[in-house]
Amino acid sequence: MSQKNSTNEYPIMRPSSLKKRQRYLAVATELFLEQGYEGTGLDQLIKRCGGSKLTLYSYFGDKKGLLKAVVIELTEQLWEGLRFDVADEKSLNDQLMSFACRYIELVYTPDLLKLSRLVMAQAQTDPDLANFFLERGACHSQDVLQTFLDEQSRLGRLKIDHAFLACDQLLGALKGNRYLEALFADRLLNEQEIQDYAEHAVNAFLRSYQCQG
Amino acid sequence: MSQKNSTNEYPIMRPSSLKKRQRYLAVATELFLEQGYEGTGLDQLIKRCGGSKLTLYSYFGDKKGLLKAVVIELTEQLWEGLRFDVADEKSLNDQLMSFACRYIELVYTPDLLKLSRLVMAQAQTDPDLANFFLERGACHSQDVLQTFLDEQSRLGRLKIDHAFLACDQLLGALKGNRYLEALFADRLLNEQEIQDYAEHAVNAFLRSYQCQG
DNA sequence: ATGATACTGTACGGTACAGTATCATATTTA
DNA sequence: TAAATATGATACTGTACCGTACAGTATCAT
Numbered sequence: 001m002s003q004k005n006s007t008n009e010y011p012i013m014r015p016s017s018l019k020k021r022q023r024y025l026a027v028a029t030e031l032f033l034e035q036g037y038e039g040t041g042l043d044q045l046i047k048r049c050g051g052s053k054l055t056l057y058s059y060f061g062d063k064k065g066l067l068k069a070v071v072i073e074l075t076e077q078l079w080e081g082l083r084f085d086v087a088d089e090k091s092l093n094d095q096l097m098s099f100a101c102r103y104i105e106l107v108y109t110p111d112l113l114k115l116s117r118l119v120m121a122q123a124q125t126d127p128d129l130a131n132f133f134l135e136r137g138a139c140h141s142q143d144v145l146q147t148f149l150d151e152q153s154r155l156g157r158l159k160i161d162h163a164f165l166a167c168d169q170l171l172g173a174l175k176g177n178r179y180l181e182a183l184f185a186d187r188l189l190n191e192q193e194i195q196d197y198a199e200h201a202v203n204a205f206l207r208s209y210q211c212q213g
Numbered sequence: 214m215s216q217k218n219s220t221n222e223y224p225i226m227r228p229s230s231l232k233k234r235q236r237y238l239a240v241a242t243e244l245f246l247e248q249g250y251e252g253t254g255l256d257q258l259i260k261r262c263g264g265s266k267l268t269l270y271s272y273f274g275d276k277k278g279l280l281k282a283v284v285i286e287l288t289e290q291l292w293e294g295l296r297f298d299v300a301d302e303k304s305l306n307d308q309l310m311s312f313a314c315r316y317i318e319l320v321y322t323p324d325l326l327k328l329s330r331l332v333m334a335q336a337q338t339d340p341d342l343a344n345f346f347l348e349r350g351a352c353h354s355q356d357v358l359q360t361f362l363d364e365q366s367r368l369g370r371l372k373i374d375h376a377f378l379a380c381d382q383l384l385g386a387l388k389g390n391r392y393l394e395a396l397f398a399d400r401l402l403n404e405q406e407i408q409d410y411a412e413h414a415v416n417a418f419l420r421s422y423q424c425q426g
Numbered sequence: 427a428t429g430a431t432a433c434t435g436t437a438c439g440g441t442a443c444a445g446t447a448t449c450a451t452a453t454t455t456a
Numbered sequence: 457t458a459a460a461t462a463t464g465a466t467a468c469t470g471t472a473c474c475g476t477a478c479a480g481t482a483t484c485a486t
Contacts, residue, residue, distance in 0.1 A: 020433090036337060038251045041473060052434045053475080063474070121334035123397050124249060130397045138393040165413045169386040177384035180351040184336050184343045200378045204421045233463090254443060265464045266445080276444070 021059050024049060029070045033114040037067055037122060064126070071119060071129055075136045078112050082141055084148045092157055093206060099148070100198035103141060104174050108182055108189050116183060142167055158209050166209065173201040234272050237262060242283045246327040250280055250335060277339070284332060284342055288349045291325050295354055297361045305370050306419060312361070313411035316354060317387050321395055321402050329396060355380055371422050379422065386414040 027049045031040045042063060046053050060066040084099055106112065116133075123130040146167045152158045160166045176197055181187040189197065240262045244253040255276060259266055273279040297312055319325065329346075336343040359380045365371045373379045389410060394400040402410065 034337075036334070039338070042475085043473070050434095052436090054435095054477090055433055057475075058432085117333050117336060120330050120397055121249070123330060124247075125252070127398065134394055134397050138390055138397075142390055162409075162413060165389075165409065168389040168391055169410070169414050169417070171390035172385040172388050172392065173382040175385050175390075176378075176381040177351055177355055177388075178381055179385065181347055184333055184347050184351075185340060196375075196378065197382070200375060201382050204382070204417065208417045208420050255445085256443075263464090265466085267447090267465095268463055270445075271462085 020051060020055065024051065024056055024059060024066070025069060025073060028066050029074060032067065032070055032118055033111060037063075037118060067118075067122070067126075068129060071115065071133060074111070074115055075133055078106065078109065078115070079136055079140060082106060083144055092152060092210070093202065095148075096202045096205070097198055099145070100174055100202050101194055103171070104189065104194045104197055107175055107179065108194070110186065110188065113182055113186060141171060145171065157211055159211050160209050166205075170201065170205050173204070174198065233264060233268065237264065237269055237272060237279070238282060238286060241279050242287060245280065245283055245331055246324060250276075250331060280331075280335070281342060284328065284346060287324070287328055288346055291319065291322065291328070292349055292353060295319060296357055305365060305423070306415065308361075309415045309418070310411055312358070313387055313415050314407055316384070317402065317407045317410055320388055320392065321407070323399065323401065326395055326399065354384060358384065370424055372424050373422050379418075383414065383418050386417070387411065 024045075028040075028045060031045055031048070042053060042056065046056065049056075056066070060069055082099075082102060084095060088095060090098070119130055119133045146163055149158060149160060149163060149167060153160055153163070174197060178187070178189070182189075237258075241253075241258060244258055244261070255266060255269065259269065262269075269279070273282055295312075295315060297308060301308060303311070332343055332346045359376055362371060362373060362376060362380060366373055366376070387410060391400070391402070395402075
C-alpha cells in the first residue's frame with residue numbers, strides 16, 4: 001500500500017523506481033493504443049515490460065489507474081504545442097494559417113486518433129476521464145482560438161457577430177467531415193491535404209469576417 | 214446450424230420466428246447502446262429478452278453477428294431521412310437551411326452518438342463494420358450534399374472552386390467543434406442551438422459561394 | 427554490516443462470459 | 457396422427473483475466 005497515486009503527482013520515489021514507472025507507462029501506452037483497454041491483459045503487459053504485477057499495482061492502484069495515467073500523460077504531451085505566438089509580427093492570415101495547419105496536423109495524428117477511440121470507448125463507464133480529455137483537447141483549442149480572435153476584433157481587424165459560434169465552426173471546418181473517416185478508419189491526410197484544408201477554411205473565414213478587404 | 218445469416222438477408226422464416234428475431238434485435242440494440250459491446254453479456258440479454266441462447270445463436274451465428282445486425286439495422290434506420298427534395302420550389306437558402314437543420318439534428322441524436330461510440334470501440338478489431346458505418350453515414354451525407362451543390366452550380370446559383378472541400382468543410386462546420394463534446398460526453402444541442410448552428414454556417418457558406426448578392 | 431524497504435516470479439482464487447450440449451416441450455408439416 | 461423441426465430452460469465447458477498472497481532477492485539508508 002505504498003503509493004496509491006494513479007495521477008501524475010509523484011511522491012518521493014527512488015530514481016530507479018521512477019524509471020521503472022516510466023517504462024510501465026510507455027508499454028501500457030503502446031498496448032492500450034494498439035489493442036484497446038479491454039483487449040490488453042495485464043499479464044501480457046508484464047510479459048513485455050518486465051517487472052512484476054505487484055509493482056505495477058503499487059504504482060497505479062489498479063488497471064483503471066494505469067489507464068488514467070496513460071491518458072493524462074499522452075494528452076498533455078500531444079496538446080502542448082498548440083498556441084498562437086503573441087509576439088508574432090506575421091499578418092493575420094499567416095497567423096491563422098499557421099494555427100490551422102498545426103491544428104489539423106494535431107487532430108489527425110495517429111496516436112491522438114487512437115487515444116480518442118480509447119477514451120471514447122470508456123466514456124460511458126468513466127465519464128471523468130472523458131471530461132478531462134475534452135477539457136485538455138477540444139475545449140482548450142477552442143479557448144486558444146477564441147482568445148486570439150477576440151484580440152483581433154479588439155484591434156479592429158475582424159468583425160464577428162457570434163465569436164463562440166465562429167470559433168466552433170472554424171474548428172469544425174478545419175477538421176472537416178473527413179475527420180470522421182480518420183476517427184473510424186484511420187484515413188489520414190497527407191501534407192498537401194493539410195495545407196489545402198487549412199487554406200480553404202481560413203480563406204472562407206476571412207472572406208466572412210475580415211474588416212477591410 | 215440452420216441459419217448463419219448475420220446480415221439482414223433473411224432466409225425463409227416462419228412469421229413467429231421473424232418476430233422473435235426482431236425482439237432479440239431490439240433488446241440487443243438497447244443493451245449495446247447502453248452498456249457497450251463488451252459490457253453486455255448474452256446471459257443478461259436472454260434474461261431480459263425471453264427466449265433461449267440456442268435460438269439466439271441460430272439466428273445470428275455468434276455475438277459479433279448480433280452486433281453486426283444491430284449496427285446495420287440502426288444505421289439504415291437513422292440515415293434514411295437525409296436528402297434534398299428535388300422537386301422543391303424553395304429558395305436556395307431555405308433548401309440549405311432545411312438540410313442543415315436535419316443534418317445537425319441527426320448527428321446529435323443520442324442513439325446515433327451511442328452507436329458511433331459502439332462502432333468506434335470495435336473499429337480496431339472489426340474494420341469492416343466501421344467501413345460500413347462510414348459508408349452509410351459520413352460518406353453518404355457528403356454525397357447527398359455534393360450532388361445538390363453541383364446541381365446548383367450548374368444552374369449558375371453557386372460558384373465553388375473546390376466542391377469536395379467546400380462540402381467537407383460545410384459538414385464539419387455544421388457539426389462544429391462541439392460535436393466532440395457530444396461524442397465524448399453526450400452534451401447535446403437544444404432546438405434553438407441547432408437553428409443557430411445551421412443559420413450561422415449556411416450564412417457564412419453563402420457569403421462565400423453564392424453568385425449574385 | 428545491518429535493518430528497512432522495494433522488487434521479482436510464480437501461483438492461485440474468484441469471477442465473468444462466450445459458446446455448446448442436453449433434454450423436454452411446443453409448433454409445423456406431411 | 458406421426459414425423460420433423462423449432463424453441464425453451466438450464467447446466468456445463470473452457471478460457472481469459474483481474475487482483476492478491478507469498479517467499480525469496482535486490483537495493484537503499486545509516
